[in-house]
Amino acid sequence: MSGAGYSSKCKTCNSARRLEIEAWHEAGDTSQEIEIRLKSLGEEISHTAILKHLNNHYNVQEAAREKYYQSQQQIENDANKRLSDLEILDALIQDNHEIHKGLRLQIKELKDKFTTPMPAIAMLNGVGDSICKAMKTKQELLGEDPESHKADTLLELINAVSETEEG
Numbered sequence: 001m002s003g004a005g006y007s008s009k010c011k012t013c014n015s016a017r018r019l020e021i022e023a024w025h026e027a028g029d030t031s032q033e034i035e036i037r038l039k040s041l042g043e044e045i046s047h048t049a050i051l052k053h054l055n056n057h058y059n060v061q062e063a064a065r066e067k068y069y070q071s072q073q074q075i076e077n078d079a080n081k082r083l084s085d086l087e088i089l090d091a092l093i094q095d096n097h098e099i100h101k102g103l104r105l106q107i108k109e110l111k112d113k114f115t116t117p118m119p120a121i122a123m124l125n126g127v128g129d130s131i132c133k134a135m136k137t138k139q140e141l142l143g144e145d146p147e148s149h150k151a152d153t154l155l156e157l158i159n160a161v162s163e164t165e166e167g
C-alpha cells in the first residue's frame with residue numbers, strides 16, 4: 001500500500017472499512033459495485049467519493065504507473081497498426097507495379113497492330129494513379145510527408161497522459 005494518501009475530509013479515508021474497500025478495488029470491483037456493497041453493510045459512501053479516494057489517496061504511484069503502461073501499450077498498438085498498413089501499401093504498390101508493367105507491354109504490342117484502345121490507356125493511368133496514392137499514403141504514415149500530423153497526434157497523446165498524471 002505504498003504511496004497511499006490521506007484526507008480528513010475523505011469518507012473512505014476515515015472509514016473503518018478503508019482497507020476492505022481498497023481490497024475490493026484491487027479485486028476488480030468498480031466504484032459503483034463498492035458503493036452497493038457498502039450500502040448492504042450499512043455504510044454510505046457515493047461511488048464518486050470512492051473513485052476520488054482511489055484516485056487521490058490510494059496507491060497513487062501505482063495508478064500513475066498503470067496509466068503510463070496503458071499509454072505505452074496504445075503507442076505500441078498504433079505503431080503495429082502503422083506497420084501493417086505499410087505492409088499492405090507495399091504489397092499494393094508492388095502488385096500495381098506488376099500490373100502497370102504488364103499493361104504497358106500489352107498496349108505496346110497492340111499498338112504495333114492497331115491503334116491503341118482508349119480503355120487500355122485509361123486502365124494504365126488508373127493503375128499509375130493508385131501507385132502514386134499508395135506511395136503518398138505510405139509517406140504520410142511514415143511521417144515523411146511534411147503535412148502529416150500523425151507524429152504530432154502521438155506527441156499530443158503522450159503530453160495529455162503526463163498532464164493528467166501531474167494533476
Ligand SMILES: [Zn+2]
Nearest residue numbers: 010013053057
Ligand atoms: Zn481518501
